[in-house]
Amino acid sequence: GNPQQTKVEAGEPFGAEALTYSKEHFLQRDVFVEVESMDRGGNFIxxxxxxxxxxxxxxxxxxxxxxxxxxxxGAPNYKQLIEAEEKCRKERIGVWTNYEEPTAKDEEENETENVPEVEEPVLGAGVINFNDSRFRRVVVTYVTPELKVYVQYAEQGAKVEQLQTDLREIFSQTKPVGGHSxxxxxxxxxxxxxxNEWYRARVEKIEGNNRISVYFIxxxxxxxxxxxxxxxxxxxxMYFSH
Structure with a gap:
């Protein structure tokens, strides 16, 4: 694998903890990803x-x-999400540590708002069938501070590992010539x-004072x-893509 030491900038409360939790539970592990749509920025949802x-x-x-x-x-597990959130809010856990209950005035202001009722999910509705041909097994390789997840198709994992082995073997026999422009x-x-290992990378940006931004493909x-x-x-x- 290619571990990344990430410095998390100040941002959302418990953002660093959420990132650490995600790395511990999802990074370099088998997961299923169901893509439902894509936003205007080209990010999968x-x-x-x-x-x-x-x-x-x-x-x-x-x-x-x-x-x-x-x-x-409308998500299949919406009710469970709301119940879990309510439990954390009552017990002041994590992001709810400094939560303050709304005052009577706040509640009066919210009375006119229409709050959709949560319908009981139909038994069997929304159950994910991971044997469906639309799903492909993947391995999480990296999680950004913004919780963007990068994955490899599981069936290509062996190919990538073999490529890394070959690359290191070549460089161990023939010392790589540094100083490439x-x-x-x-x-x-x-x-x-x-x-301190060698990996395939693509140059994304070149700035003054030899500041080279690379992306490990x-x-x-x-x-x-x-x-x-x-x-x-x-x-x-070593130039082929996968």
Missing amino acids: GRLTTVDGNSASFMLVQAGLAKVHESAY PKKGELLAARFTAD DYGNRELITDLSRLTQLPPG
Whole structure:
């Protein structure tokens, strides 16, 4: 794997804890991803479920590390999400630590709002059939601070691992020549800081003072490299995509 040491900027309360929780439970593990739609930014919207059938969103809400978004209304597990959120709110867990109950005035102002009733789900409705041909088994390779999840198709995992083995073997026999002057968009080999190993990467941005932003194409994480000795050309046969 290609672990990433992530510095989480100040943001949502318990954001760092939610990221750590997600890495511990979903990173480098078999999961199921059901894509329902795509937003204007090209990001997939859907559900992530563990092989045990546990919903990632429910696990985060239950741990007090997330709140139920209005877009979840109508989801098969909406009632369970609301119940888990209510429990955390009452017990002041996680994101609800500093929660204050609404005053009588607040309740009066909300009386005119229409709150949709939660319908009891029909037995069997929304049950995910993971044997459906629309699903493909994947492995989570990286989770960003914004909780964007990168995955590999499970059937390609062995191919990627073999590629890494071949790359390291080649570089152990023939020392890579560092100091390569990269071009934007170029596919090359970059040495990852966390484990000092070589991985396939694509150059995303080149700035002054040899500031090279690379994207590790087989794992989904990124790194800013300032030492050109940590960049070199890929050996022949390593340029194919998967």
